[in-house]
Amino acid sequence: MDPALAIAIFALGLAFGSFLNVCIYRLPRGISVIHPGSACPNCESQIHFYDNVPVLSWFILRGRCRQCQERISPRYFVIELLTGGLFLFCYAEFGLTLSMLKCCIFGFLLLGLIFTDAETQLLPDKLTITGLILGLGLSLFVPVNDIVSQFLPALVSPEATSAWRLWSLLDAIAGAAVGASFIYGAGAIYLRARGVEGMGFGDVKLMAMIGAFVGIRLTILTIFAASIAGSLFGLWALLAIWAKRTHRRMLRNHESRSEARRRAWTSAAIALRHLPMPFGVFLGSMAMLAFLYGNRFLRWYWRLF
Numbered sequence: 001m002d003p004a005l006a007i008a009i010f011a012l013g014l015a016f017g018s019f020l021n022v023c024i025y026r027l028p029r030g031i032s033v034i035h036p037g038s039a040c041p042n043c044e045s046q047i048h049f050y051d052n053v054p055v056l057s058w059f060i061l062r063g064r065c066r067q068c069q070e071r072i073s074p075r076y077f078v079i080e081l082l083t084g085g086l087f088l089f090c091y092a093e094f095g096l097t098l099s100m101l102k103c104c105i106f107g108f109l110l111l112g113l114i115f116t117d118a119e120t121q122l123l124p125d126k127l128t129i130t131g132l133i134l135g136l137g138l139s140l141f142v143p144v145n146d147i148v149s150q151f152l153p154a155l156v157s158p159e160a161t162s163a164w165r166l167w168s169l170l171d172a173i174a175g176a177a178v179g180a181s182f183i184y185g186a187g188a189i190y191l192r193a194r195g196v197e198g199m200g201f202g203d204v205k206l207m208a209m210i211g212a213f214v215g216i217r218l219t220i221l222t223i224f225a226a227s228i229a230g231s232l233f234g235l236w237a238l239l240a241i242w243a244k245r246t247h248r249r250m251l252r253n254h255e256s257r258s259e260a261r262r263r264a265w266t267s268a269a270i271a272l273r274h275l276p277m278p279f280g281v282f283l284g285s286m287a288m289l290a291f292l293y294g295n296r297f298l299r300w301y302w303r304l305f
Ligand SMILES: [Zn+2]
Pocket: 040, 041, 042, 043, 044, 045, 065, 066, 067, 068, 069, 070
């Protein structure tokens, strides 16, 4: 690792993080990310370039707008630092290669999608569809190395192994198709069983994008890991709401502990059903882990049996 290059890549990441903040705020609201320049979400005054330095400006202005003194969410510098850290990590992991570029692009898109979904329960097409196209395109330069590349060339002809770009693209297409149809199917079953929409088309497009980057095997691993993470989150939320409501009932209504617990349980179960589940957050974070460590995990897992 070249230290000067590492610093430059980190700084580039901070700048991209700054742009990602604009995307997270504007895309769900249907505002152009290019024009006009950055403005305060509260007073709409233009933010000068010297107040728009990643991370530093947030600390110099103590997290407030220079004009109206309204608080600016710490999300702004968190995203900048995360993107800077992501770029640096990709460089450390892959060196100055096309794999590093793919890792940066994938992580950048996922960060944007995770935070947009958490804040607004939306997964903008401008990120997912762009990501799907980029994922398919990148498969021509960085091998996806999935099921198609491993089995099909030998079946077609022995010399076909050299046509790796074609197999890699097929792997990306297959990953996108499997990811999208899996989530579409799960969403349809959920809708029929619960009567509420659990997963929307945003999640379907998100999984198509993820599939194009990681291929079939890691797509399935991502969905599996995200389901576990989502369930644990749901369980934690249920218990937290239950405990809070039991406490409130005992204080306000002077109910006995057992009575309060029983009633709070019923109301917590109803509350949980109406709690927005940002499934994109779980899919996105698990996809990044699968992209980085999934193959190592699967090799370790197969060796156990
Ligand atoms: Zn302001």
